[in-house]
Amino acid sequence: MNGADAVAKCLELQGVKTVYGYPGVAICPVYDSILKTDIHTVLVRSEANAAHAASGMARISGEPGVCICTSGPGATNLITGIATAYADSIPLVCITGQVNSDLIGGDVFQEADITGAAESFVKYSYLVRKVSDIPRIFREAFHIASTGRRGPVLIDIPADIQAQEVRKFVWPEEVALRTYKPTFRGNPMQIRKVVKALEECHKPILYTGGGVHLCGAADLVRQFSEKHQIPVVSTMMGIGTMPSRHELYMGMAGNNGNLAANLAIKDADLVILVGARLADRAVNQPEKMLAGKVLVHIDVDPAEIGKNAKCDLPIVGDAKAIFEDLILEEIQMNDMSEWTGRLREVRQKKSRRVTPEQFTDPAYFVNTLSTAMDENSVYVADVGQNQIWSCANVVMRSGRFLTSGGMGTMGYALPAAIGAKMADRNRQVVSVSGDGGFQMAMMELATMNQEGVDLKIVVLNNSALGMVREYQHFSCENRFTMVDLRGGPDYEQLAKAYGIGYLNISSNEEVEETIKTFLSSKGSVLLEVIVDEDGVVRKAGGLK
Amino acid sequence: MKRIFSVLVENRSGVLSKVSGLFARRSFNIESLAVGETNDPEVSCMTIVSSGSAQTMEQIEKQLNKKLDVIKIKSFENWQSVTRELILIKVRYNKSNREEILSICTLAGAQVVDAGKRSMMIQLCDTPEKVQMMLDLLAGISIVEVARTGTLALQRCVDTEK
Numbered sequence: 151m152n153g154a155d156a157v158a159k160c161l162e163l164q165g166v167k168t169v170y171g172y173p174g175v176a177i178c179p180v181y182d183s184i185l186k187t188d189i190h191t192v193l194v195r196s197e198a199n200a201a202h203a204a205s206g207m208a209r210i211s212g213e214p215g216v217c218i219c220t221s222g223p224g225a226t227n228l229i230t231g232i233a234t235a236y237a238d239s240i241p242l243v244c245i246t247g248q249v250n251s252d253l254i255g256g257d258v259f260q261e262a263d264i265t266g267a268a269e270s271f272v273k274y275s276y277l278v279r280k281v282s283d284i285p286r287i288f289r290e291a292f293h294i295a296s297t298g299r300r301g302p303v304l305i306d307i308p309a310d311i312q313a314q315e316v317r318k319f320v321w322p323e324e325v326a327l328r329t330y331k332p333t334f335r336g337n338p339m340q341i342r343k344v345v346k347a348l349e350e351c352h353k354p355i356l357y358t359g360g361g362v363h364l365c366g367a368a369d370l371v372r373q374f375s376e377k378h379q380i381p382v383v384s385t386m387m388g389i390g391t392m393p394s395r396h397e398l399y400m401g402m403a404g405n406n407g408n409l410a411a412n413l414a415i416k417d418a419d420l421v422i423l424v425g426a427r428l429a430d431r432a433v434n435q436p437e438k439m440l441a442g443k444v445l446v447h448i449d450v451d452p453a454e455i456g457k458n459a460k461c462d463l464p465i466v467g468d469a470k471a472i473f474e475d476l477i478l479e480e481i482q483m484n485d486m487s488e489w490t491g492r493l494r495e496v497r498q499k500k501s502r503r504v505t506p507e508q509f510t511d512p513a514y515f516v517n518t519l520s521t522a523m524d525e526n527s528v529y530v531a532d533v534g535q536n537q538i539w540s541c542a543n544v545v546m547r548s549g550r551f552l553t554s555g556g557m558g559t560m561g562y563a564l565p566a567a568i569g570a571k572m573a574d575r576n577r578q579v580v581s582v583s584g585d586g587g588f589q590m591a592m593m594e595l596a597t598m599n600q601e602g603v604d605l606k607i608v609v610l611n612n613s614a615l616g617m618v619r620e621y622q623h624f625s626c627e628n629r630f631t632m633v634d635l636r637g638g639p640d641y642e643q644l645a646k647a648y649g650i651g652y653l654n655i656s657s658n659e660e661v662e663e664t665i666k667t668f669l670s671s672k673g674s675v676l677l678e679v680i681v682d683e684d685g686v687v688r689k690a691g692g693l694k
Numbered sequence: 695m696k697r698i699f700s701v702l703v704e705n706r707s708g709v710l711s712k713v714s715g716l717f718a719r720r721s722f723n724i725e726s727l728a729v730g731e732t733n734d735p736e737v738s739c740m741t742i743v744s745s746g747s748a749q750t751m752e753q754i755e756k757q758l759n760k761k762l763d764v765i766k767i768k769s770f771e772n773w774q775s776v777t778r779e780l781i782l783i784k785v786r787y788n789k790s791n792r793e794e795i796l797s798i799c800t801l802a803g804a805q806v807v808d809a810g811k812r813s814m815m816i817q818l819c820d821t822p823e824k825v826q827m828m829l830d831l832l833a834g835i836s837i838v839e840v841a842r843t844g845t846l847a848l849q850r851c852v853d854t855e856k
Contacts, residue, residue: 269712270719274762277708294762329704329765453756456749 153281154179154312156319157245158187160288163321166216168192168207168572170200172227174220176247176260179312181218192572192601195593197224199565201231201302203597205240206569209552210528210577212366214241214295215569221247222260225306226267230559233271235302237556238387239364241295242302243288244272250310251279265306273301281314285321293325298332299451300364332450336465336472343463344422344446345479351420351444352484354380357403359432360387360555361425361449367470371424372396374473378483380422381490383411385432386541387555388425394546400493404432406538406687410497415439417489422446425469428458429556448472509682510655512536512610515665516543516582519608522665524578528552528570532563532583535616538687540582549577561590564607568594571603578669582608585635586615595648598674606668607650607676609641612683620686641678651675696725697751698775698847701740701758702765705731709763713740716761722746722754726779726822728844737765743845770849777847779825782807783816786836795835802828813838 151159157180161169168190173181184191194200197219204215215235219228225246235242248254249261265275274294276287284307291303348354356375362368368391375382375398382392383403392399401408403415415421415433421443428436436459447454447461448469455464465472516539520529531540531553544551552570554562567581583591588609598605615633622630645652651671655664655678668677703709710729717724725743732739744754751769758764787795795814799806804818818828822845829840 265708266711269715327762330762451760453753453760457753457756 151316151319152179152183152312153278153284153307153314153316154183155186156281156284156316157288157307157312158183158189159319160285160321161189161216162187164288164292165213169216169218170194170203170569171218172197172200172220172224174222174224174247174260176221176249176309177218177224177245177307177312178247179309180245180247180307192597194565194597197227198229198231199561199591199594199597201228201235201242201244202559202562202565202591203569203572203594204242205231205235205238206530206552206566207573208241208569209363209566210550210570210573214243214292216243216245218245219247220260221249221264221309222262224260225262225264229264229268229271232268232302232304234554234557234559234562236271236273238360238554239300240302241300243291243295244302244304246304246306247312248277248306248308251308252310254308265304268304271302272304273299275304276306278305278307278311281311281316282318284311284316285319289322290325290327293327294330298330299361333452333466334468334471336448336467336475338475340463340465341472341475341479344465344476345481347420347444347446347463348378348481348483352486353418353489354420354422354486355400355414355418356380356382357384357415357421357423357426358382358388358391359385359424359426361469362388362391363550364425365450365468365470367424367468367473370470370473370477374477377477378481379486379490381414381493383407383414385426385555386553389541389544389551390546390549392546393548394544397494398490400497402541405434406431406542408497408542409499410493413496414493417493418443420444420446422448424448425450427454433459507657509657509685510661510679511658512539512679512681512685513543514658515610515655515661515679516540517545518661519580519582519665520545522669523549523580525549527578527580528567530563530567530570530579530581532581532587533558533560534584534587535612535620535685535687536582536584536587536610538617539610542687560587563587564591564605565594565597567605567607568598568601568603571605572601578606580606580608582610584616585609585611585613589635589639592644595650599648599650603674604672605674606671607674608679609676610679610681611641612681612685614683616683616685617687619683620688623684623686624688641676645676652678654678654680656680695748695751695771696743696745697754697769697771698777698845699740699742699744699754699758700768700770700847700849701742702732702767703738703740704763704765705736705738706763709738710740712761712763713742713758716757717742717744717754720753720757722750726844728846741844741846743847768849770847770853774853775847775849777821777845778819779822779843779845780817780819781825781828781840781842783818783829783832783840784813784838785816785832786813786838788812791835795832798828798831802831804828
């Protein structure tokens with residue numbers, strides 16, 4: 151057994167079924183060893199997409215996603231994917247090949263200091279120096295990635311270490327890390343204080359972020375909300391905590407959020423923030439927004455508490471564990487029916503919008519699409535105007551909404567959708583991109599075909615980088631620059647080139663029928679939706 | 695506000711860069727940094743002096759705690775600790791100022807640890823304030839070279855015995 155065999159064995163012992171990656175000489179031994187196992191390897195077309203696909207898989211399976219790339223440019227290409235996962239706390243184990251140990255530092259062919267370069271985007275990183283360390287390092291890496299605040303862990307393995315003989319493979323039964331003991335259960339004293347705060351308040355809300363999905367607490371949070379009739383608002387990453395049409399769900403809050411959600415936060419006297427970090431796009435000026443309210447902050451990462459807003463009542467721990475405790479508490483709530491009733495009224499107001507006849511209204515499209523999708527389907531949104539249309543108008547039931555929220559990485563949707571579908575082939579997965587983001591990832595149509603992955607792909611085509619164009623409209627007096635995408639491609643020809651179906655929509659009348667055909671088609675289909683380049687997302691509001 | 699962080703870290707390669715990188719990436723200020731092995735060869739102690747708002751000081755401690763190579767952090771203020779810096783100063787001298795230099799040394803409690811025909815080396819180990827005072831006193835003298843450690847600090851015994 152050599153180092154590469156040990157790596158493959160570690161992956162097997164961790165129960166890894168699929169790895170995404172791109173080979174090169176410095177990582178060939180590992181792929182050679184994986185060949186002897188049952189682990190399925192997926193060759194992506196660009197390294198960052200290996201991390202995105204692994205991220206999509208991790209978010210659906212709940213297990214760390216794995217990607218394996220080569221040294222130098224392979225590793226540096228992977229960085230955007232790692233940073234994207236880090237910003238959304240997605241558990242990944244990223245493995246890179248490295249040049250021979252004795253050549254490190256010599257600036258030799260395809261050498262990059264990847265552990266150094268990725269330091270601020272990883273939860274932890276290893277440069278393997280001894281072949282005998284491999285089992286311990288892999289055991290630790292999977293543990294670190296998938297516990298506490300989830301995140302990517304990088305393991306850089308020099309080629310000579312992969313080739314070295316392993317005298318004795320010792321798989322550690324337990325992880326012994328003296329510096330890493332994330333808090334799991336919430337402090338009972340703090341939980342008692344939250345109960346008291348709930349009994350004293352008149353307008354409480356639950357404000358949920360991506361952390362709720364990461365630890366699988368969504369069901370419990372919903373039950374808690376229903377038990378005590380507490381309204382829920384979410385961040386973009388928290389979408390799906392509640393079904394969109396739930397009478398206690400007030401929608402997504404923030405700059406691009408719903409009126410009812412923002413009103414709920416404004417009016418509330420107690421805000422229970424769960425697994426969210428109050429980043430700038432969610433709450434513009436947290437201090438101002440939360441003045442005069444009691445803020446309870448539940449987060450597994452103590453550094454998030456008090457970082458962006460002053461917190462009155464911190465609870466550090468796993469949100470699922472904390473709500474398991476909270477739901478058992480008997481709480482005498484004040485009557486809040488008048489307040490929640492008023493919020494519900496605002497929530498039900500429909501905004502009117504006018505779209506030029508020759509275009510499709512993206513809000514109406516997203517609303518109709520997500521309503522027609524399977525109940526437990528996965529909606530993967532890219533980045534840009536399409537993302538804002540999506541999160542403001544998507545109708546969620548028991549499905550999932552995936553997007554790159556923290557980093558806002560264009561081109562995330564297609565590879566992440568491939569990973570999500572491969573995590574659960576029985577679920578319907580729809581990828582929604584703009585024409586800009588799609589062109590950053592469309593090479594992955596080949597990966598999709600090769601893996602026999604059935605995806606429904608939407609491209610909202612306005613022949614422009616809509617989000618930047620909108621910014622230039624509002625902030626640069628229409629001095630449009632660097633936003634024109636009229637160079638093609640012809641999406642019908644593109645779909646044909648990849649041997650997948652093609653449909654298009656260019657007006658609202660076609661939306662319902664075409665979506666029906668789109669979703670019921672066998673195999674992958676690309677649906678091109680022609681939207682107005684002058685369309686703006688500002689005050690998107692939502693159609694619900 | 696100024697705060698001293700006494701950080702025990704795993705004595706491994708790359709840890710110093712991870713810790714200093716964290717300060718750079720989050721725009722935390724480093725006023726001084728001193729690193730050395732402890733009695734346990736697997737553990738190093740980093741003494742970091744930083745300044746900023748109370749919220750920033752809290753974030754420094756929390757973000758440091760997230761680094762997996764960090765074992766333990768103690769943070770305290772100047773008055774809660776004994777602080778020391780070591781400075782070596784090489785000055786040029788001549789007959790006319792030799793006595794003045796020596797009297798400054800006596801005043802500050804510094805020692806002359808090496809001397810040549812035209813230059814001498816002065817050593818002082820004291821609090822950061824005294825070390826600064828020494829440099830100020832020597833302002834009129836021709837200083838050739840200076841080597842100064844960062845601040846070392848340990849919490850006062852009475853506080854840690856509690």
